[in-house]
Amino acid sequence: MHTDFDRCVRAARSKDPRFDGWFFTAVLTTRIYCRPSCPAVLPKDRNMSFYPSAAAAQQAGFRACKRCRPDASPGSPRWNERADVVARAMRLIADGTVDREGVPGLAARLGYSARQIERQLLAELGAGPLALARAQRAQTARVLIETSELPMADVAFAAGFASVRAFNETVRAVFALTPTALRARAGRGRPAAAPGTLTLRLPFRAPFTPDNLFGHLAATAVPGVEEWRDGAYHRTLRLPYGHGTVSLRPLPDHIACRLALSDQRDLAGAISRCRRLLDLDADPEAVDALLGTDPHLAPLIDKAPGRRVPRTVDAEELALRAVLGQQVSTAAARTLAARLVTAHGTPVETSAPAGGRPPGGLTHLFPTTEALAALDPASLAMPAGRRAAFTRLVTALATGDLDLGVGSDWNRARARLAGIPGIGPWTADIIAMRGLGDPDAFLPTDLGVRRAAAGLGLPATPGALTRHAAAWRPWRAYAVQYLWSTDDHPAARMPGRPREGRV
Missing domain, CATH: 1.10.10.60 (Homeodomain-like)
Known part of the structure; x- marks a missing residue:
């Protein structure tokens, strides 16, 4: 977008926050660069130039604006x-x-x-x-x-x-x-942070409806690793240099994030994983504009726009939990995962902030694939078919035969998943949607999706629904969130809030 000078000028002069992160405005006279929504008075058009990244603006000799803090804008979708x-x-x-x-x-x-x-x-x-x-x-x-x-x-x-x-x-x-x-x-005017914790704001592009996002995380939380407490989602984090815990609370214009890290070198990676978990760099205007052209989805979008896809901080963990949850209820999947965590997860010590309450039930990191690969498969209390699929997935991840990391090739990963016996289309699509972050992953065989489709007058059979959903591409993962929102399942709403709510 930064190469379209006239379009960038219009966006910058409109102070439209939807373009924050898409490009950066550099002022030639002051040598300062800003986000498009910066409230400062802009110079004449000829004194502006535009860059695709903060790094490019910095490399060209521009300094970050102290008023709008462009380096802290939402990331490019x-x-x-x-x-x-x-x-x-x-x-x-x-x-x-x-x-x-x-x-x-x-x-x-x-x-x-x-x-x-x-x-x-x-x-x-x-x-x-x-x-x-x-x-x-x-x-x-x-x-x-x-x-700090x-x-x-x-x-x-x-x-x-x-x-x-x-x-x-x-x-x-x-x-x-x-x-x-x-x-x-x-x-100046900043409250003192608790020792050992970092308190920061995670920005997002409005609109933002948190119900299904935090509802899903709370409903599927694995005891010991995750919990919903005091209006916030908490979990442990396995990080390159150590471990940490995080608390994420939705507020009207940002996500309040509190991090405790065993090694501060993990800060950038921890922030990146939290943003990915909550899909905070999404462009809800683009998503809703396309999906809203379907008369079946339009009322859902008008009622609660800006739904995000609940993703993950660890794609390998997500994949293993997806296989554990095959053909069982959410509660049963949580129980199976909790047993695995208690028996094979890494214990972590968490301490209460000075003058504060203990951090609740966060006790473990989810087991590594290396630890799980060393297990006797017979010790896993699950049906033989699912145990075999779980063991094959663990082996593929532990040996590097399957790469689900943030830099993985989505097509290659999906092809490899499809080749593992016992991992069907539903599981592969859940991993693609929440683990890989594919915005177009779709779940036509999912019971909740089919039930919602029938209730809205959409085709309810997988084949017919897939054909109809071709018009939703490349945002079919977001369409799934809107379809799921019609259900009475606890995952469709945030605990302690009405079923439909908007921040």
């Missing part, structure tokens, strides 16, 4: 809508792959040379993988500076900088403030 190599690279960079493994590691995960990755990212985003990772490090540093009392040296290394000098130079270049000044500026 392009990276969650697409399955090409650039989108896969962006998902991996957001997960911290470049900081942990360098550009060669990123390229190896994608199956390309480092030079090819550099060329493709430069062509589309105006910045290479190192510049994109540097922009993310700057944003991570800003979060730590503003929300960590010494600046600890902030520098936790954010992924190789030296304190590089940290200081980057913060000054990007934000036009020293780290100390940035902390002092942010600290």
Whole structure:
């Protein structure tokens, strides 16, 4: 979009927040870049230029606006809508792959040379993988500076900088403030955070209806790993450098996020996983505009627009739980998963914040595929067919034969899933929808979908419904959320709220 100058000018002058993350406005006279919705007065058209990423604007010598904080805008929905190599690279960079493994590691995960990755990212985003990772490090540093009392040296290394000098130079270049000044500026009027926790805001594009999103997470929560408590979803996180716990609470204009991490270097990856879990980088206007052209779905969208797809923080965990839940109720699936967690999960210690209540029932990380691969299959208390499918899936994940990571090739992963005996179309589509993040994954055989379709006057047989749903592409995963919302199942509504509600 950034190449369409006139369209970008119109969007920037309208202050339309729907375009935040799609492009960035740079002011040539002040050398400052902003998000499209920035309330500041814009210069004449000839004094503006537009960039596809914050990294590209920073690389061109522009500083982030102190008023609209463009580096903290919602991420571009392009990276969650697409399955090409650039989108896969962006998902991996957001997960911290470049900081942990360098550009060669990123390229190896994608199956390309480092030079090819550099060329493709430069062509589309105006910045290479190192510049994109540097922009993310700057944003991570800003979060730590503003929300924690960590010494600046600890902030520098936790954010992924190789030296304190590089940290200081980057913060000054990007934000036009020293780290100390940035902390002092942010600290005015900010309540003190509990020791050991980070409190931050996760932005999203409006509209946002949280009912099915948090309802699904609460209804399927595995005891020990997840829980719904005090109006928020809580869970443990397995992260590259350690582990953590997170609390996510929906508020009118953002998600309130409280993180406790055993290693602060996991901050960027933890934030990325939480955003992916809640589908916060979706473009609800685009989704609802297309789905709303169907007269069967339009009333549902008008009533509660902006539904998101409940995704996951760990696709391997999601896949294993999907197989556990085959042909059983939600309650039975939770029980099976809880037994697995208690017997084979990794115990974690969580402590109460100073002056606060204990963190509830978060006791374990979900078992790793390596731990599950070492089990005697006969010890798994489930029917023989499902036990065999579960064991095959564990083996494929543990050996690397099946890749469900954020940078995985969706088509290859789905083909591999389809080749595992005992994993049928429904399970493969659930994994594609919630694990891989495919926005077009569809569940025509799902009982809830078929029941909703019949109630709305849509074709109820899988084949006929699939043909009708061709008009919903590429947003069929979102259509499923609207169909599920017609059900009385607890997953269709957030605990403690009316069945239909909107933030």
